[in-house]
Amino acid sequence: MPFDHDTVVGFSKSFGLFYLVTLSVIALAWTYWPSNKKGFDEAARLPVREEEDRPWR
Amino acid sequence: MIADLTRAERQWAMMILGALGIVGLAMAVAGRNDLLGIHGWIVLAAGLGGFIAFMRGKDAPEPSDDRLNEYYDAPTRLGIILTLLWGVVGMGAGLWVASLLAWPELTFDAAWASFGRLRPVHTSGVIFGFGGNALIATSFHVLQRTTRARLPDQISPWFVLLGYNLFCVIAASGYLMGLTQSKEYAEPEWYADIWLVVVWVVYFAIYMRTLARRKEPHIYVANWYYMAFILVVAILHIVNNLAVPVSFGSAKSYSLFSGVQDAMTQWWYGHNAVAFFLTAGFLGMMYYYLPKRAGRPIFSYRMSIISFWGITFMYMWAGSHHLHYTALPHWVQTLGMAFSVVLLVPSWASAGNALLTLNGAWHKVRDDAVLRFMALAAIFYGITTFEGSFMAIRAVNSLSHYTDWTIGHVHAGALGWVAMITFGSLYSIVPSMWKRPSLYSAKLVEVHFWLALSGTVVYVFAMWNSGVIQGLMWRTYTESGTLSYSFIDSLVAMHPYYIARAFGGLLFLLGALVALYNVVMTIRMPAPATEDAALDIPVQPALQAGE
Ligand code: HEM
Ligand code: HEM
Numbered sequence: 147m148p149f150d151h152d153t154v155v156g157f158s159k160s161f162g163l164f165y166l167v168t169l170s171v172i173a174l175a176w177t178y179w180p181s182n183k184k185g186f187d188e189a190a191r192l193p194v195r196e197e198e199d200r201p202w203r
Numbered sequence: 204m205i206a207d208l209t210r211a212e213r214q215w216a217m218m219i220l221g222a223l224g225i226v227g228l229a230m231a232v233a234g235r236n237d238l239l240g241i242h243g244w245i246v247l248a249a250g251l252g253g254f255i256a257f258m259r260g261k262d263a264p265e266p267s268d269d270r271l272n273e274y275y276d277a278p279t280r281l282g283i284i285l286t287l288l289w290g291v292v293g294m295g296a297g298l299w300v301a302s303l304l305a306w307p308e309l310t311f312d313a314a315w316a317s318f319g320r321l322r323p324v325h326t327s328g329v330i331f332g333f334g335g336n337a338l339i340a341t342s343f344h345v346l347q348r349t350t351r352a353r354l355p356d357q358i359s360p361w362f363v364l365l366g367y368n369l370f371c372v373i374a375a376s377g378y379l380m381g382l383t384q385s386k387e388y389a390e391p392e393w394y395a396d397i398w399l400v401v402v403w404v405v406y407f408a409i410y411m412r413t414l415a416r417r418k419e420p421h422i423y424v425a426n427w428y429y430m431a432f433i434l435v436v437a438i439l440h441i442v443n444n445l446a447v448p449v450s451f452g453s454a455k456s457y458s459l460f461s462g463v464q465d466a467m468t469q470w471w472y473g474h475n476a477v478a479f480f481l482t483a484g485f486l487g488m489m490y491y492y493l494p495k496r497a498g499r500p501i502f503s504y505r506m507s508i509i510s511f512w513g514i515t516f517m518y519m520w521a522g523s524h525h526l527h528y529t530a531l532p533h534w535v536q537t538l539g540m541a542f543s544v545v546l547l548v549p550s551w552a553s554a555g556n557a558l559l560t561l562n563g564a565w566h567k568v569r570d571d572a573v574l575r576f577m578a579l580a581a582i583f584y585g586i587t588t589f590e591g592s593f594m595a596i597r598a599v600n601s602l603s604h605y606t607d608w609t610i611g612h613v614h615a616g617a618l619g620w621v622a623m624i625t626f627g628s629l630y631s632i633v634p635s636m637w638k639r640p641s642l643y644s645a646k647l648v649e650v651h652f653w654l655a656l657s658g659t660v661v662y663v664f665a666m667w668n669s670g671v672i673q674g675l676m677w678r679t680y681t682e683s684g685t686l687s688y689s690f691i692d693s694l695v696a697m698h699p700y701y702i703a704r705a706f707g708g709l710l711f712l713l714g715a716l717v718a719l720y721n722v723v724m725t726i727r728m729p730a731p732a733t734e735d736a737a738l739d740i741p742v743q744p745a746l747q748a749g750e
Binding site: 151155158166169170173174176177178185186187188189190191192193194199200201202 | 271272273274347348349351352353418419420421422423424425491492494495498499500501504505508509512516532534538635
């Protein structure tokens with residue numbers, strides 16, 4: 147396979163597509179995975195939680 | 204600061220500063236016949252000055268273990284002050300550059316005051332000096348609060364903050380002397396670039412080490428944005444700056460890339476500098492400080508995650524929209540254009556998420572200028588990204604490219620989004636950082652808000668008008684097929700807008716000065732009698748506007 151312009155274009159147009167579609171599917175699945183919801187809800191409340199402004203030890 | 208450090212940390216600091224001084228001396232000697240030598244002396248002075256300070260302070264008693272019961276905020280405090288100082292310097296340079304475009308004789312025949320040298324002082328001063336310090340200062344603050352873990356040690360945060368500012372000083376002083384590798388936003392030469400890599404690796408390590416010690420199971424989304432900022436900027440910076448110096452005694456270097464590859468690498472860098480420096484990092488700020496100030500959790504946490512991955516995947520491919528109608532292959536331009544248009548989705552998801560968070564808290568936005576800064580930032584973020592996606596369309600770009608429209612877009616983002624979210628966030632943490640019950644003056648925040656908003660509006664509208672007129676004049680033909688206007692005609696048409704822009708910039712700069720004054724006066728206010736009274740953030744009632 148020669149490393150010329152057409153090869154690079156072909157690679158970008160095929161692999162690039164699958165790469166991005168796969169990543170999107172993974173990201174979406176993870177975000178909407180039902181069992182992840184609880185963790186997200188807790189995380190969302192992190193900035194507004196009333197607690198002492200101190201680190202744990 | 205020195206008294207904060209343990210004995211062992213002080214020794215480390217002295218070794219680092221000593222090594223820095225030696226490197227500076229080597230640069231000064233090797234570059235004695237070159238401008239590199241001057242930078243050597245600056246580095247030597249920084250290393251030596253720090254070393255002497257430690258010699259005098261090294262015998263202070265060991266800090267008590269009580270310090271581990273508190274977050275380590277001293278670097279954040281200095282970072283806030285440096286942000287405001289760089290803001291004034293960078294925006295002052297911006298005002299000067301703006302005035303130069305209206306009244307070119309303001310260079311006073313001095314080489315260092317020419318447009319080509321002052322312009323990068325402005326761009327680096329505001330992006331790296333103002334924006335970068337704000338990101339470092341707030342990232343340390345957010346990281347500790349959202350992990351409930353103290354920073355891993357007391358020396359690496361200082362190394363990052365002070366090392367980074369040394370880089371900024373080297374960069375700005377280099378431009379004034381005429382040192383540049385002619386890559387926009389990556390002007391500093393090879394030795395400064397290497398130094399920044401070292402600083403940046405330590406910065407990333409702080410993040411990883413603190414996260415590793417976190418008490419919270421989930422990594423709050425703001426941290427993801429900050430980490431993307433740090434990691435991607437490292438990658439961009441290293442690749443775009445690959446270069447071979449003429450010699451170790453010379454500041455000059457030659458890029459590894461040439462021709463269209465060089466252009467593509469540069470704008471892959473340039474656009475992602477916008478994406479990860481001016482956007483991702485500040486989104487991290489927004490996702491923490493806006494909910495906190497509004498007292499409401501982010502509207503949709505899931506949406507914030509999707510925006511995150513959307514932005515990180517897609518921005519990477521959008522850089523070629525800076526090179527429409529160039530020697531770049533047509534399909535690469537089209538690729539960049541397509542990704543830029545799709546980018547609107549995750550961008551608006553973030554802007555919408557912020558505004559929907561405020562839904563139900565609009566009375567707070569009305570009463571509290573600090574929150575209003577953040578709300579306005581979200582609106583401008585929405586405007587700028589919409590405009591950007593639009594300008595990335597090749598046909599639109601044929602009108603906007605090379606004109607002031609781009610400058611209008613830049614400053615809608617820079618003033619309206621970056622600077623507003625920064626000022627809002629800084630105001631919201633200054634009282635608790637210095638353990639004061641409130642800011643010195645809520646009225647002055649209000650004054651600043653209106654100065655900033657009117658400055659931005661004047662600036663951006665002047666440039667939109669000027670840009671479109673300029674673009675149209677360049678493409679208007681007479682019946683016989685020749686250009687209707689000469690280039691000088693378009694310059695004459697620009698002149699009033701340049702004056703208006705300088706005025707808008709003046710308003711914005713005055714606002715930044717008000718902020719600096721307000722923060723300094725807050726620090727100088729007497730501390731409350733009992734420390735605990737001021738410990739918990741945020742101090743809501745005292746900050747109500749107009750009281
Ligand atoms: C007092 C406020 C400001 C004034 C008066 C100002 C003025 C200017 C001027 C006159 C230029 C050159 C335009 C040209 O070459 O035609 C410029 C460029 C630029 N400024 Fe500002 N500026 C201000 C604030 C800011 C801030 C706060 C930021 C970033 C956070 C910023 C980022 C930039 C950037 C990135 C460019 C380069 C744009 C490009 O090359 O397309 N500016 N500014
Ligand atoms: C979806 C988001 C965005 C897209 C698609 C986008 C697109 C664009 C386009 C098409 C240009 C003009 C390129 C040219 O003709 O030379 C541009 C320039 C620029 N944009 Fe954006 N933009 C976006 C968001 C932002 C944001 C949020 C900022 C932040 C502050 C920003 C800062 C800049 C800067 C500094 C330039 C000037 C680069 C230069 O020529 O020096 N952009 N952008």
